[in-house]
Amino acid sequence: MNRVTPMLMRIFVGLALCFMAANGYAQQNAQPSARLQLENLDKLSEKASHFTEVTLDGPMLEMAAKFIAMDDDPSDADMIAIIKNLKGIYIKTFEFDASNQYSQADVEAIRKQLAVPGWSRIVTDIDKRTGEKNEIYLLKSGDRVDGVTILVAEARELTVVNIVGAVPIDKIAKLQGQFIHDGKHGHKNKMDSGKKDKESSDEKK
């Protein structure tokens, strides 16, 4: 009995150490999810005067890319190239009639998800006069960009743009006027103003 107990103890301690090491290794190597949990913002839709939500997962994006490609319009090539490499686009935009309609805790819940290793903030813009804070985050895996999050927290607006997949962020920024399809796709000059974006989306809602 006296011989068996120390042996069992050793085995137990050894197993515990192995488990801890494996857990640590897994945590170190685990890639954070590129998709953010934005459900905590849903409650703000009641206060918002304009609310836009876009949820596009892989199959929907694939379908959209195929449908856009059916038009055989060379001007859509950039858009198709962008969409093809994406795994998901999740957007929530809230526009309020008055200030302070959302709390810092709402934004912090998003920032907390972006504070994990893998995500890095590439742009921060703080306006202390208005208390606005706009940020752009990148999720990188080596040289590859696996996700982008744009967080716009202004006095009367809160926007979270979460794009998952190989995001050609520079191409998205340069998509100047390429969406202007007069009647072609059933929208008119959608890129002209953000206000129109929201209205069109609200109409859909």
Added chain:
Amino acid sequence: MHFSEDDLRAALKRKDPGEGFTQRVMARVEQAKAEGKIKPVNGKANRSLFAWWKLRPAWTFAVVALLLLGFAWGGYQYSEYRHQQIAKRERQQLEELKKQQEEAERARDQAILALQIARSKLNHVLEQAQMPADLDKIIRRQRL
């Protein structure tokens, strides 16, 4: 017992039945009928499975015509049913296709809207931060 040729010839030789043979045979037949020994020729028992064949030609034609009409009506009904089935299937496929197209249109509109918002917000943040739109440099810097 041996029979000679002459015996056979004598036995098989034609013999005159004599006068009144027919009357005698008929009288015997009538007597047998009266005693019930002979069954009537046109009795029910003689009706066979193919008795319908002995119907008048007009009835036969009527039966054949009815059968043909029945087949024709049945064929028409079946063809109508088949047409309805095909039309129903085509309608369902069309509806499914329409639904898929609507879904694809919705996906396209959503994708365009998403990219619009992404582009708009991205440029807004870059403008606010007074940063160049060339994000490649920023990303590359991040990689180093």
